[in-house]
Amino acid sequence: MGHAHTSSGHAGHDGQPLVGHLVAPWILFATGGALIVLTVITVAIRYVDLGEANLLVALAIAGLKATLVSLFFMHLRWDRPFNQLIFLSGILFVVLMMAFCLMDTSQYRESQYVGNPADVQAVLDKDAPNAPIAARKSPDLP
Amino acid sequence: MTTLPARPAAPTYDTPESDNYLTHDKGFLSWILTLDHKRIGVMYTASVLLSFLVGGIFALLVRTELLTPGRTFIDADTYNHFFTLHGAVMVFLVIIPSIPAALGNFVLPVMLGAKDVAFPRLNLFSYHLWIAGAVCTVVSLVMGSFDTGWTFYTPYSTTTTAGGVIPVIVGVFILGFSSIFTGMNFIVTIHKLRPPGMTWFRMPLFLWALYSTALIQVLATPVLAITLALVAVERIANIGIFNPAMGGDPVLYQHFFWFYSHPAVYIMIVPAMGIISEIIAVHSHRQIFGYRFIAFSSVAIAIFSFLVWGHHMFTSGQSSLMNTLFSAISFSVAIPSAVKVFNWICTLYKGSISLNTPMLYGLAFLILFTIGGLTGLHLATLNTDVHLHDTYFVVAHFHYVMMGSALIAMVGGLHHWWPKMTGRMYNEKLGMIACTLVFIGFNVTFFTQFMLGSHGMPRRYYDYQPEFQIYHVISTIGSYIMAGGFLLTAMYLVQSLVGGKRAPANPWGGATLEWECASPPPYYNFHEAPKVGDPYDFSNLHWDERGEGYVTVKPPAAKA
Numbered sequence: 001m002g003h004a005h006t007s008s009g010h011a012g013h014d015g016q017p018l019v020g021h022l023v024a025p026w027i028l029f030a031t032g033g034a035l036i037v038l039t040v041i042t043v044a045i046r047y048v049d050l051g052e053a054n055l056l057v058a059l060a061i062a063g064l065k066a067t068l069v070s071l072f073f074m075h076l077r078w079d080r081p082f083n084q085l086i087f088l089s090g091i092l093f094v095v096l097m098m099a100f101c102l103m104d105t106s107q108y109r110e111s112q113y114v115g116n117p118a119d120v121q122a123v124l125d126k127d128a129p130n131a132p133i134a135a136r137k138s139p140d141l142p
Numbered sequence: 143m144t145t146l147p148a149r150p151a152a153p154t155y156d157t158p159e160s161d162n163y164l165t166h167d168k169g170f171l172s173w174i175l176t177l178d179h180k181r182i183g184v185m186y187t188a189s190v191l192l193s194f195l196v197g198g199i200f201a202l203l204v205r206t207e208l209l210t211p212g213r214t215f216i217d218a219d220t221y222n223h224f225f226t227l228h229g230a231v232m233v234f235l236v237i238i239p240s241i242p243a244a245l246g247n248f249v250l251p252v253m254l255g256a257k258d259v260a261f262p263r264l265n266l267f268s269y270h271l272w273i274a275g276a277v278c279t280v281v282s283l284v285m286g287s288f289d290t291g292w293t294f295y296t297p298y299s300t301t302t303t304a305g306g307v308i309p310v311i312v313g314v315f316i317l318g319f320s321s322i323f324t325g326m327n328f329i330v331t332i333h334k335l336r337p338p339g340m341t342w343f344r345m346p347l348f349l350w351a352l353y354s355t356a357l358i359q360v361l362a363t364p365v366l367a368i369t370l371a372l373v374a375v376e377r378i379a380n381i382g383i384f385n386p387a388m389g390g391d392p393v394l395y396q397h398f399f400w401f402y403s404h405p406a407v408y409i410m411i412v413p414a415m416g417i418i419s420e421i422i423a424v425h426s427h428r429q430i431f432g433y434r435f436i437a438f439s440s441v442a443i444a445i446f447s448f449l450v451w452g453h454h455m456f457t458s459g460q461s462s463l464m465n466t467l468f469s470a471i472s473f474s475v476a477i478p479s480a481v482k483v484f485n486w487i488c489t490l491y492k493g494s495i496s497l498n499t500p501m502l503y504g505l506a507f508l509i510l511f512t513i514g515g516l517t518g519l520h521l522a523t524l525n526t527d528v529h530l531h532d533t534y535f536v537v538a539h540f541h542y543v544m545m546g547s548a549l550i551a552m553v554g555g556l557h558h559w560w561p562k563m564t565g566r567m568y569n570e571k572l573g574m575i576a577c578t579l580v581f582i583g584f585n586v587t588f589f590t591q592f593m594l595g596s597h598g599m600p601r602r603y604y605d606y607q608p609e610f611q612i613y614h615v616i617s618t619i620g621s622y623i624m625a626g627g628f629l630l631t632a633m634y635l636v637q638s639l640v641g642g643k644r645a646p647a648n649p650w651g652g653a654t655l656e657w658e659c660a661s662p663p664p665y666y667n668f669h670e671a672p673k674v675g676d677p678y679d680f681s682n683l684h685w686d687e688r689g690e691g692y693v694t695v696k697p698p699a700a701k702a
Binding site for chain 2: 090093096097100101103104105107108111120123124127128
């Protein structure tokens with residue numbers, strides 16, 4: 001058995017357990033190891049050009065890591081379904097925020113200037129010469 | 143057939159006790175390190191009221207400067223600092239913590255018949271974080287203050303030379319965690335510490351409101367913290383996130399900021415609505431009308447609050463698809479809000495209304511919230527918003543909601559629970575005069591601004607066309623009347639602490655559990671676990687001349 005529950009011997013005088021739910025150390029170490037591996041993958045994937053898919057992969061890995069933390073480190077795997085539901089609703093709001101922001105940026109992207117007007121470029125050259133956008137220039141700018 | 147009893151059972155009196163939470167321990171440390179939710183609530187209340195004074199002084203300075211076009215007594219840069227400080231102090235230090243952290247902390251466990259909140263240490267930590275956040279704001283003043291507006295819009299906030307931006311961002315970051323901890327504590331307390339018999343639908347409506355508020359605090363506040371951290375990163379390390387000059391996207395900042403800050407409006411207003419449900423029911427001595435509708439509308443508002451943030455960004459360059467979506471969803475918030483207003487009015491109908499100070503604040507709320515809510519519809523409409531955006535119309539609208547509703551409800555709640563918190567009654571006549579002054583002053587100040595805004599006066603401007611001056615003068619006079627009202631309030635509340643009449647356990651005739659313990663409550667709130675009944679059944683409560691308070695008179699069992 002991978003985890004142990006509190007025994008009745010640990011119960012306080014009002015019936016409440018004195019020790020919370022316990023998880024076997026190997027599960028915690030395995031979760032920690034998985035998180036490190038996923039972090040390495042996140043960094044490694046940065047060097048592979050997948051186009052638009054880079055964002056999706058990064059988000060998927062981040063989501064997986066958050067799931068591992070909540071399931072094992074936060075003990076949600078063994079918690080009441082209601083609390084799991086509450087947690088999932090939190091994730092729903094994150095998805096909502098990102099989806100709306102991404103929908104919006106993809107909509108107004110066409111009306112954005114690509115590249116910089118001369119005075120902005122001057123600031124960039126001075127303060128942030130390596131900024132990625134500095135390399136691009138809008139065709140309709142002088 | 144039921145026969146009425148000839149004589150009711152003898153009433154019980156709950157006299158003030160010598161050993162209560164105020165006298166249980168003595169000394170500065172017994173307060174600043176206390177784990178007692180009541181003391182933490184009182185400390186929050188005092189701190190919030192002090193911040194209200196500071197924010198109010200900034201407001202008066204801003205209004206005085208606007209008496210004449212051009213310079214009246216301060217220069218434009220100082221004016222920018224003053225209106226920013228007014229906004230930041232009022233939002234982050236006053237209105238957000240005022241009801242949940244100050245009044246909620248005091249009332250919530252007592253309403254549940256519990257000894258304390260679920261995590262008393264976390265509660266104290268939350269207060270200490272609030273102090274740390276307030277200190278950061280003071281530090282920012284010393285380091286050159288900030289002139290970004292309370293919204294910290296990029297790229298200005300990442301490029302302005304004002305030296306206090308980073309300290310205040312750190313302060314708001316810390317205050318966010320203070321708010322999250324309070325919310326988390328309340329969620330767990332309501333889930334776990336409800337007494338036997340208090341089902342979800344026998345819970346006082348103030349607790350439903352605090353629960354909904356806590357959900358928003360926990361879900362939305364982390365986004366603000368991270369967004370402001372990104373602003374700090376951009377400002378310190380020159381990494382382009384929001385500044386277009388470095389490849390960032392300023393509209394994205396607005397998305398992130400309003401994803402928190404619109405729900406934050408509901409962190410302010412939903413608990414205020416909870417207070418109004420209590421005040422209207424108790425002082426009308428009538429069963430609340432539509433209990434379930436009011437309860438569910440709190441939760442509905444909490445959910446809707448996450449879906450409307452884009453209505454702050456109609457003219458920001460946000461795409462027309464999102465504008466349309468956010469406009470449509472914003473209208474739907476009117477439904478649960480109106481459900482509440484109609485239910486409160488129905489509660490008043492045929493009630494036995496005690497027209498005292500808390501009730502006056504309750505009625506003021508109804509009027510001001512209705513005006514604030516309805517003018518919100520003008521702003522949610524895309525084409526009118528293009529005209530009204532960033533004008534005084536918006537300033538007037540959100541002051542009607544944030545101040546006229548949230549803060550007025552807080553002051554009403556303070557009067558409602560003042561006898562319970564302090565064990566003293568205040569001067570009722572002065573209370574009613576002060577409330578009238580505040581109500582008149584408020585409307586003179588802000589109704590004028592609706593006209594000012596619709597005529598085209600932009601918000602936050604230091605200078606203006608001479609034709610706007612008459613509106614500004616009227617508005618400033620209104621702010622002085624309002625300040626007079628609040629000054630009077632402060633005077634008679636302080637006076638009541640010194641020489642006020644001793645308060646009975648139940649001065650208003652409330653049926654929720656906090657009115658069953660003595661005023662002020664004993665250290666552990668209740669000597670015996672109170673019996674849970676219908677929180678809005680006032681039929682057994684009768685005024686008793688001898689104790690000058692309400693007592694529960696239980697009728698003997700009726701004979702068939």
